Amino acid sequence: MINDFDFFLPVKIIFGAGKFNQAGKEAANLGEKALIVTGRRSAEKSGLLSRLTAQLDRQGMEWVHFNKVDPNPTDLIIDQGAAIARRENCDLVIGLGGGSAIDAAKSIAVAAESGLPIWRHIASWENDYIAPAGALPIMAIETLAGTSTESNNLSVVTRVKSNEKPGYACSFIFPKTAIIDPEVMVTVSPKMTAITGFDILCHSFEGYVSKIAHPIASILNEKAIESVVNNLPKAVNDGSDLEARAQLAFANILAGFSLTHSRATLLHAMEHPLSGHFNITHAEGLAALFPRWLEFSWEGNPEKFKYLGKVFGLADSDNNKHNLLEKAGDFLKKIGLDVSLSELGVDLNNAGRLIDDALLYMAGGVKNNPVAAGKDEIFQLLKASL
Numbered sequence: 001m002i003n004d005f006d007f008f009l010p011v012k013i014i015f016g017a018g019k020f021n022q023a024g025k026e027a028a029n030l031g032e033k034a035l036i037v038t039g040r041r042s043a044e045k046s047g048l049l050s051r052l053t054a055q056l057d058r059q060g061m062e063w064v065h066f067n068k069v070d071p072n073p074t075d076l077i078i079d080q081g082a083a084i085a086r087r088e089n090c091d092l093v094i095g096l097g098g099g100s101a102i103d104a105a106k107s108i109a110v111a112a113e114s115g116l117p118i119w120r121h122i123a124s125w126e127n128d129y130i131a132p133a134g135a136l137p138i139m140a141i142e143t144l145a146g147t148s149t150e151s152n153n154l155s156v157v158t159r160v161k162s163n164e165k166p167g168y169a170c171s172f173i174f175p176k177t178a179i180i181d182p183e184v185m186v187t188v189s190p191k192m193t194a195i196t197g198f199d200i201l202c203h204s205f206e207g208y209v210s211k212i213a214h215p216i217a218s219i220l221n222e223k224a225i226e227s228v229v230n231n232l233p234k235a236v237n238d239g240s241d242l243e244a245r246a247q248l249a250f251a252n253i254l255a256g257f258s259l260t261h262s263r264a265t266l267l268h269a270m271e272h273p274l275s276g277h278f279n280i281t282h283a284e285g286l287a288a289l290f291p292r293w294l295e296f297s298w299e300g301n302p303e304k305f306k307y308l309g310k311v312f313g314l315a316d317s318d319n320n321k322h323n324l325l326e327k328a329g330d331f332l333k334k335i336g337l338d339v340s341l342s343e344l345g346v347d348l349n350n351a352g353r354l355i356d357d358a359l360l361y362m363a364g365g366v367k368n369n370p371v372a373a374g375k376d377e378i379f380q381l382l383k384a385s386l
């Protein structure tokens with residue numbers, strides 16, 4: 001039986017080696033004055049910022065650079081960026097970087113449009129939520145393949161006051177244009193490649209096993225899962241492997257389609273509170289939870305978990321839960337992400353809050369998991385992953 005579905009993905013995707021050089025021309029189709037949102041240093045160090053601003057200059061565009069985004073971008077930084085966009089009358093927001101810069105650009109575009117703090121637009125513990133009513137046009141220029149944010153309608157914001165780290169979805173934050181150029185990714189470090197690449201695997205596999213798995217996204221996810229498993233170790237070992245980089249960037253786009261339509265599951269729902277409260281790297285948190293989550297969820301959809309086993313090289317006769325766990329462990333070792341929560345500095349002294357957060361602002365992910373989980377199950381999974 002095919003699940004009922006809608007499919008809506010209004011992003012102009014420009015993919016290929018050398019396509020970074022089209023950024024200026026594409027930006028000129030969207031606005032006249034851009035706020036360029038980046039992390040603190042890497043866009044300057046890599047030379048990509050000056051390559052972008054030179055293109056904007058050639059198009060006769062004005063621009064302002066906002067370089068305050070850290071990993072796990074916060075509401076306060078987003079509000080700062082939005083204030084600058086309003087003061088400077090920017091009519092376009094360009095996210096240049098990885099997931100954090102692009103996610104921040106998306107939320108800055110929302111807050112700049114409304115003039116309200118971004119937190120007012122995110123459903124949380126408080127009741128003063130106001131749905132976003134629009135956003136400045138957004139352009140995403142991806143410099144590392146990870147969060148799939150360039151091709152989805154999601155943004156994640158960490159709130160300084162409460163350490164909550166929810167994601168929210170709205171159609172206004174689909175980037176109008178996304179430029180994905182594998183050539184600019186060859187300088188990404190092995191560690192960052194592993195982290196961002198593993199996030200792609202989780203997005204695509206969680207979407208694949210999600211209770212609301214989308215029929216089109218599921219087909220795309222099979223390709224994305226295969227691409228990451230076969231190419232991530234290559235890109236970690238040899239960053240200059242352009243084919244492996246292109247395969248990962250492609251998988252990242254497919255995973256973005258999946259996140260938009262099939263969402264994530266319990267794995268992401270458990271991780272967000274961890275990186276919110278402990279400021280750990282998102283995908284390291286995912287990696288620490290991954291084996292126990294696989295074990296817990298396998299029975300909910302054995303056929304789909306066996307697909308991952310097959311991609312990891314298991315023959316039909318050996319394709320069972322036990323062997324999948326072993327293969328998953330080998331894969332994490334191969335990419336240097338075989339970590340435990342304790343090694344990342346996580347403790348369970350305030351486990352109640354971690355669980356409540358997962359069940360509140362990541363409730364959708366919990367609900368989509370192939371095996372149902374409540375407070376007790378989440379606590380046991382966290383404990384087993386320490």
Ligand SMILES: [Fe+2]
Binds near residue numbers: 203282
């Ligand atoms: Fe993620």
